[in-house]
Amino acid sequence: MTHFTTPAIVLRRRDYGDFDLILTVLTLDHGVVSLIAKSAKKSVKRFPGILEPFAGLNIVYNQGRGKGMMVLEEASLESTFGTLRSDILKTAYASYWAELVALWLEEGQTRPDIYRLMVFVLEHLVRDDVPAALLSLLFQMRFVGQEGLRPVLERCACCHIEVDQLAQQHFCIDLKQGGIVCHECPGPESTQLRLGKGTLKQLLWMADGDLPTALRVRFTPWALAEANDFLEAFVPFHIGRTPKSLGFLRQVRKEGGRG
Numbered sequence: 255m256t257h258f259t260t261p262a263i264v265l266r267r268r269d270y271g272d273f274d275l276i277l278t279v280l281t282l283d284h285g286v287v288s289l290i291a292k293s294a295k296k297s298v299k300r301f302p303g304i305l306e307p308f309a310g311l312n313i314v315y316n317q318g319r320g321k322g323m324m325v326l327e328e329a330s331l332e333s334t335f336g337t338l339r340s341d342i343l344k345t346a347y348a349s350y351w352a353e354l355v356a357l358w359l360e361e362g363q364t365r366p367d368i369y370r371l372m373v374f375v376l377e378h379l380v381r382d383d384v385p386a387a388l389l390s391l392l393f394q395m396r397f398v399g400q401e402g403l404r405p406v407l408e409r410c411a412c413c414h415i416e417v418d419q420l421a422q423q424h425f426c427i428d429l430k431q432g433g434i435v436c437h438e439c440p441g442p443e444s445t446q447l448r449l450g451k452g453t454l455k456q457l458l459w460m461a462d463g464d465l466p467t468a469l470r471v472r473f474t475p476w477a478l479a480e481a482n483d484f485l486e487a488f489v490p491f492h493i494g495r496t497p498k499s500l501g502f503l504r505q506v507r508k509e510g511g512r513g
């Protein structure tokens with residue numbers, strides 16, 4: 255039997271029968287993996303309360319018998335990302351990021367870049383040193399960038415004229431064309447999504463380079479909000495799926511004032 259040992263983050267957990275749990279984890283070495291944790295609900299000795307969403311673990315698992323699901327053998331807690339579950343806004347953001355990863359990545363596709371990005375945003379979310387909304391911009395920009403779905407923000411997605419050569423200060427977004435469109439070009443059916451020139455440049459600045467430097471961008475609350483409205487429409491549109499947790503995130507944000 256082949257055994258796999260890898261660091262992993264729990265993206266999702268659900269009950270399976272009376273005793274077992276099914277976990278979806280993002281691993282460093284093997285990408286997204288679904289695992290069954292047998293008797294996890296019954297025996298606290300094997301997995302003592304650590305198989306929770308966003309827990310950072312070291313896990314050992316095996317292929318199980320035949321073509322069945324991977325079976326979790328051992329898990330030890332490596333990080334305290336789980337503590338963010340006491341904060342509803344942080345939980346909402348982390349759930350959205352986790353669902354994007356689970357929806358988009360194919361099982362077993364090795365993606366250390368996405369793993370490191372996830373660890374980076376969760377660490378800052380727990381530490382509380384950066385607004386959650388700013389971490390979400392970074393996560394979404396890097397996530398789509400790494401998937402080759404980066405939005406066109408440096409020029410009009412239709413006529414390709416550079417933003418710096420255009421006098422206008424606000425741009426409509428055309429999701430189908432993959433970015434901003436200038437006033438001269440046929441725009442999208444709905445002009446609800448807009449980005450200011452300053453916000454565009456800040457988003458572009460976050461798209462490349464090392465992660466800690468990207469977090470030094472200073473957004474006004476208004477720019478943070480319009481940038482997240484844009485990415486929360488753009489990312490689901492381009493991955494072709496709408497995460498259920500996005501509705502929850504919007505609800506929590508609305509009730510708590512914009513966070």
Ligand SMILES: [Zn+2]
Binds near residue numbers: 412413435438
């Ligand atoms: Zn144009």
